[in-house]
Amino acid sequence: MTKFSRRGFNKALGATTALGALSLSGIAPAFAAGKAQVVVVGGGFGGATAAKYIKRFDPAVGVTLVEPSKRFVTCPFSNTVIGGINTIDDITHGYDALKGMGVEVVHDSVAAVDGARKEVRLAGGGSIGFDRCIVSPGIDFRWEAVEGLDAGTAEQIPHAWKAGAQTLLLRKQLEAMPDGGVFVISPPVNPFRCPPGPGERISLVANYFTKAKPRSKIIALDPKEKFSKQGLFKEAWAALYPGMIEYRNLDEDGLVRRVDPASRTLYTDFGEQTGDVVNVIPAQKAGKIAAVSGLADQTEWCPVDQRTFESTLQPGVHVIGDASLAGPMPKSGFAASTQAKVCAEAVVNLLRGAAPGTPKLVNVCYSLVSETYGISVAMVYGYEGGKIVKIEGSGGLSPSGADATFRRQEADYARGWYQSISRDIWG
Amino acid sequence: MASAGFASAPAQAEIASGAVLANTCFSCHGTDGKSVGDMPTIAGKSEDFITQKLKAFRSDELEATIMNRIAKGFTDEEIAALAKFFSGQ
Numbered sequence: 001m002t003k004f005s006r007r008g009f010n011k012a013l014g015a016t017t018a019l020g021a022l023s024l025s026g027i028a029p030a031f032a033a034g035k036a037q038v039v040v041v042g043g044g045f046g047g048a049t050a051a052k053y054i055k056r057f058d059p060a061v062g063v064t065l066v067e068p069s070k071r072f073v074t075c076p077f078s079n080t081v082i083g084g085i086n087t088i089d090d091i092t093h094g095y096d097a098l099k100g101m102g103v104e105v106v107h108d109s110v111a112a113v114d115g116a117r118k119e120v121r122l123a124g125g126g127s128i129g130f131d132r133c134i135v136s137p138g139i140d141f142r143w144e145a146v147e148g149l150d151a152g153t154a155e156q157i158p159h160a161w162k163a164g165a166q167t168l169l170l171r172k173q174l175e176a177m178p179d180g181g182v183f184v185i186s187p188p189v190n191p192f193r194c195p196p197g198p199g200e201r202i203s204l205v206a207n208y209f210t211k212a213k214p215r216s217k218i219i220a221l222d223p224k225e226k227f228s229k230q231g232l233f234k235e236a237w238a239a240l241y242p243g244m245i246e247y248r249n250l251d252e253d254g255l256v257r258r259v260d261p262a263s264r265t266l267y268t269d270f271g272e273q274t275g276d277v278v279n280v281i282p283a284q285k286a287g288k289i290a291a292v293s294g295l296a297d298q299t300e301w302c303p304v305d306q307r308t309f310e311s312t313l314q315p316g317v318h319v320i321g322d323a324s325l326a327g328p329m330p331k332s333g334f335a336a337s338t339q340a341k342v343c344a345e346a347v348v349n350l351l352r353g354a355a356p357g358t359p360k361l362v363n364v365c366y367s368l369v370s371e372t373y374g375i376s377v378a379m380v381y382g383y384e385g386g387k388i389v390k391i392e393g394s395g396g397l398s399p400s401g402a403d404a405t406f407r408r409q410e411a412d413y414a415r416g417w418y419q420s421i422s423r424d425i426w427g
Numbered sequence: 428m429a430s431a432g433f434a435s436a437p438a439q440a441e442i443a444s445g446a447v448l449a450n451t452c453f454s455c456h457g458t459d460g461k462s463v464g465d466m467p468t469i470a471g472k473s474e475d476f477i478t479q480k481l482k483a484f485r486s487d488e489l490e491a492t493i494m495n496r497i498a499k500g501f502t503d504e505e506i507a508a509l510a511k512f513f514s515g516q
Contacts, residue, residue, distance in 0.1 A: 053450065357447055360451065391499070410492050420458075421454045
């Protein structure tokens, strides 16, 4: 559990400034310098946005962001790295802009969020007190859902569903694969992070194969009956990558029961499939911090008040992003960021003793099928009867049968979206 | 209890609802509507221009790639608040 030695932690402490709310005694003052303190756990799309927007709404609120990594690699656009279009540096961001806004950034892992004592305990020792805490822990894997799979097997069979070293590992394996090889991908059961992500990954690997190893094949084994943007992806694959992709869903024996990492073989009910490169994306649950902090329920996800994202299990602690049960919203970086803004506004108002506003949320997920072919899904959400609801008549998919100009525009907008949102969050 | 010491802090501007509503637009159109990539910048456009555009997207009189789908999720009142916010940036 201890990630840093005490010495390492003290060093980390020295590197940060004016950590008024941090106490090594474990009994942290709730209001250092007499101002309200918010601790944000996790520096991804949800957490980094929340930290920034609390400062935007009220610079007087003390905000501490706890995130183990000094640099954050985004899952969105990581398929472009796997497909050889971008480098990992293109999708890596730091925290200097947040520090510039007055956010205290502590690079440590969180051992647990203690809602009763209103403190965040750090893996490296010590704790940080809060008036309100926002937790954006992302996802963790349910390795046990498929026999033969565990955290160790990800070195042979990467998931590449948390971006960084895993992204580069999958890229390296694809680069080393000979022409004529087989790439096997197995998407997870619902619910999971980035529903259109597997379709985009297949597309951008097919794009790479078409350029570099055109005799290669892609086989998808999916335990679901259908997948996100299925019609649009299949239309695009037929046009751009004919004959390269075989997609088998649940009723075509797509459910993987067992994995043999050594031979890179996936076993289904009626057959087996070996690949030169195999990418199994495991079933998912809320990030570990949620479970150890009593924020997750029997579903292994986090129930929240749909207006404020305050946990229904731990008052004073809010959960946003992939880990939260946010009604009909999908688990996406866009959704996490828009939830973070709603949550930040609610937290600032609650700290003032004022009523939180009425949420209005948007999600847009762009997927690249090639450099010049993009597709999207969008939805606008309101708040009715205590719930986040889809606004009838809004949202939906890109049209099927659209012309090349339309697809090209959406590819440009996909890149434009990535630039805008990453600047909005990490500066 | 958290708000006790906090409430006495000076200069607490109320959070404007238009600003909160506009925040979600930043994910594509850039912080405060100032795009850094190929998405259109909407900051500084006139209130009337933004209102007319959003309403035309909503009614499908004007065709876009995605804004028709998004504009349908907003009321006249919300469109007015968004237009006011972005025109002031």
